[in-house]
Amino acid sequence: AQSVTQLDSHVSVSEGTPVLLRCNYSSSYSPSLFWYVQHPNKGLQLLLKYTSAATLVKGINGFEAEFKKSETSFHLTKPSAHMSDAAEYFCVVSERGSGNTGKLIFGQGTTLQVKP
């Protein structure tokens, strides 16, 4: 069975400093992994996705994530935080393989606070 764990419910950084949002996953088959961002009172927007191509995935707004199979991790990073990055971030796993119904499993979310 697939699952995803976001290790921090809340992360606070200063503007201009690096961002690290941690995500571990569990999957019996080769997973597809995603990071979505949700700004207040908005729907979710895809930041980036991993689907077995390059392990380092670049997304929008300067975010990137690295798929590490040995650590079952897919952490999200950004070199320099901007005030507009303050939002809720979700790590998502979709399991590929037999019986795949396309069900996505969402992590619990990490709230990113950016201080001026």
Added chain:
Amino acid sequence: DTAVSQTPKYLVTQMGNDKSIKCEQNLGHDTMYWYKQDSKKFLKIMFSYNNKELIINETVPNRFSPKSPDKAHLNLHINSLELGDSAVYFCASSQDWQGREKLFFGSGTQLSVL
């Protein structure tokens, strides 16, 4: 043009009432979804449809009934509303029913049951 639009944005109603939330996408996608986000922001899939065919039907009370008149629309009807149904409901669409491609989300419907 809004890619995935859902109405209404806010819905306040009494316990026991029946209500519907409508969703439309103009992206030409075959797959549409309903997700529920609770007060702790946890998101869970409720239903998915691919080309009007039900694909995913999670453990959702049968008071919730999705209806897909065509592949561009997926409406959610809720009977006999309960306090616990209060949440934000998101509609989404995708060009791939197997979960390999991005989801496009609507802006959500905040349902408050009093």
